[in-house]
Amino acid sequence: MVATEPRITFPAIRPVGLTGMLVTFADHLDEAANRAALAFRAAVQDAGWDGIEETSTSLASAFLRFDPLRLAPEGLRARLADLLASRDWSQAPLPTGRRLFRVPTVYGTDLAPQLEEAAAAAGLDPEAAIADLSTARVRVLTIGFAPGQPYLGRLGARWDLPRQSTLTAQVPVGALVLAVRQFTLFSAAAPTGWRHVGQTNFRGFRPEAPAPFALAPGDEMIFPAIAKADFLRLRAAGEDGASIEEIVG
Structure with a gap:
């Protein structure tokens, strides 16, 4: 027995x-x-x-x-x-002091090349996928894997996609990747088994700052879509374009 x-x-x-x-x-x-x-x-x-x-x-x-x-x-x-x-x-009510980050994001293009694959797996065309993902309000569920790197969720049930069977060799800092009804916003360049659907200029780990982790568990994020040209202007200026507001209640 x-x-x-x-x-x-x-x-x-x-x-x-x-x-x-x-x-x-x-x-x-x-x-x-x-x-x-x-x-x-x-x-x-x-x-x-x-x-x-x-x-x-x-x-x-x-x-x-x-x-x-x-x-x-x-x-x-x-x-x-x-x-x-x-x-x-x-x-229980969520802790006080939480913040809402709106982070401009380019979806698809050569900067986030797995959007179409993720959209197809969710049964959507790329435009509908962008409309859904870019308006989703997600919580920082936890910080992990790399310094300052958030797991964000939960997304709608259609985004309950499995991880890839093979690794993507590397995604850059600021990559927005998706699997199992979650986003992960990469704070360091790294390989991943999650699909790279969006690209931001957001740095989750800022070792030069008094608070090196830009985000905290309980914070919330939205990733509104912007054109590739606008994203490249932000990158050239060294800006992330993020807006931050305190969550009340």
């Missing part, structure tokens, strides 16, 4: 090494789980517990790094369990 792993009930609190705790709200990405992770992390930060040294979120989890000499693991677990039980985190 083969032993099976016990089924995890969510939300779940699990240790990560000797100095970490992971609070997980689901075993897959959905809006409610991401909302819960963002709201729960913010609540831990607001609580100001002595001994918490760092917090972060992934797609559906909140991570805490703590000093075990100042905060015992069993005591932290108990506090986390009490905080979890205090409300339905899937219905």
Whole structure:
């Protein structure tokens, strides 16, 4: 008889090494789980517990790094369990201080050559695909893979496209790529298995800035379409054309 792993009930609190705790709200990405992770992390930060040294979120989890000499693991677990039980985190309001970024984007052309392939896979012609993608308002679900690089979603169900079976050798900084109902906005030139559908001049990682990561989990983004000529003018001027506004409520 083969032993099976016990089924995890969510939300779940699990240790990560000797100095970490992971609070997980689901075993897959959905809006409610991401909302819960963002709201729960913010609540831990607001609580100001002595001994918490760092917090972060992934797609559906909140991570805490703590000093075990100042905060015992069993005591932290108990506090986390009490905080979890205090409300339905899937219905919690998103953290305050979030921002909306509108980033001009050229879709298709030789700068983003996989738009037509993605559009066909979604059952759309390129013009309809651009109209849909360029008006989608997406959340920064998490930062990962490379410094300052956001995963953004969720897109409509028609964009639940699998990753490619082969790698694209490299996409540039500012590439907007798409798969599994998400955008990723590349902060560094890198290979990818996601489809390159748009190109921006946005830099997610700015090591020279006081805050090197331009985006934070919970921020939102829209990628309005612009002509290639307009994009090239932005690039020549060293500008990204982005506008930023605070999200109220």
